[in-house]
Amino acid sequence: MSIILMSIQKFVDRERELAFLEERYASGNAELLIIYGRRRIGKTELLLHFARNKEHVYFLASEKPYRDNLRELQRMMGDFLGDRLFSRVEFSDIDELLIEFSKRVQGRRVVLIIDEFPYLIEHYKPVLSLIQRAWDMELSKSDLMLILCGSSVSSMETEVLGYKSPLYGRRTGQWKVGELPFWSLREFFPSYSTEELVKVYGVLGGIPAYLLQFNPEKNFDENVVEKVLSKGAFLYEEAEILLKEEMREPANYFIILQAIASGRSRFGEIVNATGLDKSLVSKYLNVLEKLGMVEREVPVTASRKEALKRGRYSITDNYLAFWFRYVLPNKSYLEAGLGKEIWERSKEDFKEYMGGVFERLLRKPEVFTKLTDFRFSRVGRWWYKNEEIDLVALNEREKKVLFIEVKWKDLSKREARGILKDLERKAKLVELDNWEKYYGLVTKSLEGKEKLREESYLVWDLKDFEDPKRS
Numbered sequence: 001m002s003i004i005l006m007s008i009q010k011f012v013d014r015e016r017e018l019a020f021l022e023e024r025y026a027s028g029n030a031e032l033l034i035i036y037g038r039r040r041i042g043k044t045e046l047l048l049h050f051a052r053n054k055e056h057v058y059f060l061a062s063e064k065p066y067r068d069n070l071r072e073l074q075r076m077m078g079d080f081l082g083d084r085l086f087s088r089v090e091f092s093d094i095d096e097l098l099i100e101f102s103k104r105v106q107g108r109r110v111v112l113i114i115d116e117f118p119y120l121i122e123h124y125k126p127v128l129s130l131i132q133r134a135w136d137m138e139l140s141k142s143d144l145m146l147i148l149c150g151s152s153v154s155s156m157e158t159e160v161l162g163y164k165s166p167l168y169g170r171r172t173g174q175w176k177v178g179e180l181p182f183w184s185l186r187e188f189f190p191s192y193s194t195e196e197l198v199k200v201y202g203v204l205g206g207i208p209a210y211l212l213q214f215n216p217e218k219n220f221d222e223n224v225v226e227k228v229l230s231k232g233a234f235l236y237e238e239a240e241i242l243l244k245e246e247m248r249e250p251a252n253y254f255i256i257l258q259a260i261a262s263g264r265s266r267f268g269e270i271v272n273a274t275g276l277d278k279s280l281v282s283k284y285l286n287v288l289e290k291l292g293m294v295e296r297e298v299p300v301t302a303s304r305k306e307a308l309k310r311g312r313y314s315i316t317d318n319y320l321a322f323w324f325r326y327v328l329p330n331k332s333y334l335e336a337g338l339g340k341e342i343w344e345r346s347k348e349d350f351k352e353y354m355g356g357v358f359e360r361l362l363r364k365p366e367v368f369t370k371l372t373d374f375r376f377s378r379v380g381r382w383w384y385k386n387e388e389i390d391l392v393a394l395n396e397r398e399k400k401v402l403f404i405e406v407k408w409k410d411l412s413k414r415e416a417r418g419i420l421k422d423l424e425r426k427a428k429l430v431e432l433d434n435w436e437k438y439y440g441l442v443t444k445s446l447e448g449k450e451k452l453r454e455e456s457y458l459v460w461d462l463k464d465f466e467d468p469k470r471s
């Protein structure tokens with residue numbers, strides 16, 4: 001294996017997830033944990049990394065019939081116990097198998113991971129009540145740490161975590177695994193500039209399986225053309241595969257995402273563009289929100305009543321947003337092998353696309369807090385009619401507010417000052433009288449940054465991302 005491959009394949013971040021798992025491991029009690037999250041997000045890798053220096057059984061359920069899965073689990077337990085005869089014992093079902101296993105390992109802290117758990121439920125729904133039975137009868141008094149893991153977010157949230165689920169009250173903890181934080185992208189692309197890293201983030205998000213597709217030895221544009229805009233590439237079709245795996249009616253979700261990607265952000269606009277019934281659109285949008293693919297934003301200062309009416313939808317999963325904007329509409333050209341030409345033609349539009357990506361990135365608390373010490377209780381966007389402010393951070397207790405414009409541009413001092421003056425004008429429209437107000441700007445690069453700081457503006461560019469909190 002080459003040095004490059006080895007360096008990419010190291011395990012990146014997941015500090016909070018590992019801390020959570022380690023804490024549960026050390027609890028001294030029986031644990032029943034539910035770990036879930038979107039496909040390719042890195043659940044399996046996380047669990048294997050956690051379990052690697054612990055006594056554990058890792059079982060990956062598959063689409064085969066329930067009884068075959070059960071036999072496989074039994075065989076793996078037998079291997080773990082070093083008892084070949086274990087796999088020949090007749091168990092009526094999974095409850096008895098789990099009970100017997102937990103008795104055999106009594107007094108040992110063993111981690112038992114059942115990955116792709118939704119496959120078991122799909123074939124045999126009673127598996128949930130059977131695990132509940134095993135938990136109530138024996139497992140809850142044992143030293144086992146049982147982890148049920150699954151990719152199908154809808155199935156895990158309703159069947160396993162939903163309040164109607166037999167396991168609802170039994171679980172001792174759950175964790176929805178999310179994207180890797182933006183800062184960790186550096187570990188995948190050590191030689192990329194910060195600008196390139198933000199662009200990679202704009203195309204792939206923080207999804208490890210996707211990040212691994214790009215070759216860190218090649219430049220950003222080459223990677224986009226070869227790894228996303230080329231027929232046959234994994235990321236060329238992944239969006240369709242992902243939606244088909246997750247949804248029962250992928251076609252409708254597809255047209256909704258397509259409408260949002262083409263700039264329809266209000267509910268009414270989406271309904272008109274899709275031609276679907278209002279109640280259906282509402283239901284689908286709800287699911288997309290739950291899956292973390294779409295987000296409904298409201299102006300950060302909106303009251304609850306206003307929030308019901310003034311939502312705007314955007315695609316939060318960057319890979320999907322990119323795919324629906326650059327792959328789907330260009331399919332005929334891409335099928336003909338014209339990825340490079342399409343990408344050249346898309347360069348201007350991509351700058352605008354990146355504007356949205358950069359804004360969303362800045363609104364992420366883990367990014368925002370690295371740039372500034374400004375303490376806030378709420379952060380979001382603000383808009384009213386045609387006026388808009390990219391980022392507003394509110395400190396409601398101290399009545400302080402920070403207004404920020406986010407520009408994916410290289411700005412001169414004069415341009416920056418113009419934007420900041422206009423920001424001060426717009427800020428007056430936000431009804432926050434008597435609040436202490438601060439103004440800021442984040443750009444790709446900014447000339448005369450120090451001078452603007454002397455004028456008490458809070459300004460940052462990508463250089464500050466390299467050395468956060470310098471200002």
Ligand SMILES: Nc1ncnc2c1ncn2[C@@H]1O[C@H](COP(=O)(O)OP(=O)(O)OP(=O)(O)O)[C@@H](O)[C@H]1O
Nearest residue numbers: 010011012039040041042043044045046151208209
């Ligand atoms: N923290 C990480 N650091 C480096 N690579 C990672 C990390 N997490 C996952 N990967 C890599 O990303 C890929 C996908 O990860 P993994 O198979 O764990 O995802 P998953 O959520 O279990 O996916 P699926 O639900 O599709 O099976 C794998 O190649 C894995 O090695």
